[in-house]
Amino acid sequence: MMPGMGMAQKSSTDVRLPLAFVVSGLVAFLLAQSILLSQTSALASHVFRIPTVWMAAHFLLLGFVIMIVMGAMYQLVPVAFLVKVWSQKFGVIQYAVTVIGIILFSLLLGFAPAQAYVGAVVIVIGILMFLFQMFLTIKTQENKTMITTFVLGALISLFFAIIAGFFLAWNIGFGEILAHQPLFMSHLLFGLAGWFTLLIFGFSYQLIPMFSLSHGFSMKGAKPAFILYVFGLVTLILSFWSGASILKIIGFALLFVGFSAFFVDVRDILKNRMRRKLDKPLSFSVLAVALGYSIHFIAFAFAVFNVTDVAAWSWLVFVFIFCWIIFSILGYLCKIVPFLWWTHKYSDQMGQPNVPTLAQLVPEKIVRVLYIVFLISLAGLLVGAIFSNFIMLLIFQILLLVNSIVYVGVIIRIFRL
């Protein structure tokens, strides 16, 4: 038997588990935006740190982003690393605990912040279960690669993010732990930059070449990207706790240079592709990379010019969440869900006539319009925020919500094909 024989065969995952995460995530996506819409006047005044916005943010980042990413990882880790998920049953329990934790925690943040730590305990358990599952799964990978390193870095960041988040919730409840601001900044940095950015870096090295059919590209930026980005995270954490502004500049510079190394590799991957026309979902995820890169540059510029305006930083975080994190997800979701559903419904029929291709499960023209409207909505929100214009913010929040409803409809429609 030649090397590799049978390796991919043992990688199959029960699609019901990732699909459960995805469907829950989509519900949270719409819920979060509906709550944000109700808080338009607060956003027009650049007020983000109030209970209802916390609730919306956590429905968005935990309910949507983390649930989708967990679902995607239950599918991607086995196929990318050629391993089996450690325990499907444990995954189902982890799903249930995490869903309960997210609902409880987000609602408590919105309506009874002093008791939010109760929900935080449940969510910490759910995420620790996920981390446990992933570490045991990845441990069995025979040949570790740079993608493994990125994913492990992301998982460790997630661990620190939830620990910092738990202490924040504890602070709100009891006020016994000092240093609320550095904790908050650490929570944001590990949760948004460390966890998500490292993860998307890693999986991009697998997904972009696979979907664009690229070969012979260089991954020489991967190691520098990881090292620089991690050093950037550590330096920024030090700056938050020490207050040294020079560390802040160095930290953001390292994040930006790290991202640059990754960006150069993405360009090389695309240059060596065999598919001339990228499909719309992949194009949107690649666009998110470019937007993420620009946002990292702006953050670095903010640090250099010592921008201290809370509203400016708050909107930058908002744009980071939407244009980098959420746009990446909205792109990849239109690749991952068709694959999951196709595998579930058509895998046994392959080789027979009239079996659709994956592309036929996604209405490309509609998806194209949806992506354009997402971009317009975000641009409109940003202009509305700059001018503190309530009407503009309201119009573009509504547009974003309606567009998101249609997007979710397109995803749900796949399950009927």
Next chain:
Amino acid sequence: MTETYEIPTVSMVSRVRAALHEVIDPELGVNIGDLGLIYAVFVDDDTNDVTVRMTLTTPGCPMSDSIQKGVKFRLSMIEGIGEVTIDLVFDPRWNPGKMSERCKAKLWR
């Protein structure tokens, strides 16, 4: 005078190869033969058992199971075929040079 021709028997290898050109990669929308995923086809002359030595565009291909099922299903439809075995290999690794010109042109459209 009418000339008569003997209809040549199409070998099992040829029939297998032709059938593999009907198995479509669901992500790329092109058949796995043109994609260059088939390295060799071995047929046991006595039993008609077939071994297909093939690869995937990447070892972490999420369609691995489906493509292998598709190959087995399509080949099982060939009359007189014996047992079908897939020998999935990643050495040598697939590269774009293995694709047919038709496939390259389709993907680059």
